[in-house]
Amino acid sequence: MDDKDFEKIYNEYREQSEEQVMNESVTNQDGKEHIVAVRKNDDGDIIAFKTQSGRKLDYVTALDEAKSGKIAHIDVFHKYGRDIIRSEPDGIKENNLDNLPSF
Numbered sequence: 620m621d622d623k624d625f626e627k628i629y630n631e632y633r634e635q636s637e638e639q640v641m642n643e644s645v646t647n648q649d650g651k652e653h654i655v656a657v658r659k660n661d662d663g664d665i666i667a668f669k670t671q672s673g674r675k676l677d678y679v680t681a682l683d684e685a686k687s688g689k690i691a692h693i694d695v696f697h698k699y700g701r702d703i704i705r706s707e708p709d710g711i712k713e714n715n716l717d718n719l720p721s722f
Contacts, residue, residue, distance in 0.1 A: 649691070651688070651689060651690055651691035652670040652671060652672060652674070652684075652689065652690050652691065653670060653671045653690070653691050653692065654668045654669070654670060654681075654690060654692075654693065654716065654719065655669055655670065655671050655719065655720075656668070656669040656719050656720045656721060656722040657669070657716055657717075657719050657720075657721060657722070658675075658721060658722055659721060665678070665704070665716055665717070666678055667681075667722075668681045668704075668716075669722045670690070675722070678704070681693075681704060682695060682702055682704055685704055686702070692706060692707045692709070692714070693705070693706065693707060693716075694706070694707050694708075704716070
């Protein structure tokens with residue numbers, strides 16, 4: 620096997636790994652949807668969510684689905700006299716709801 624074959628095999632391996640990462644990020648093993656984008660009002664409050672399947676959820680619907688465990692990596696907690704949606708704390712700023720792209 621010459622050097623070119625080694626490089627070809629390595630590049631194929633990398634492509635397969637990248638495809639696998641993309642597939643894993645879109646589908647969750649336990650069937651839950653992921654939030655991929657948010658909509659904010661003029662005050663910067665999140666008012667709606669978009670899932671990886673393309674569904675657009677108003678805040679109340681997303682809150683209900685999060686409470687029932689249908690959305691991955693989302694926590695619901697009670698503050699200011701109401702339930703609030705937030706990202707699961709995982710130490711990664713990029714996947715916080717506030718940092719997701721808008722739709």
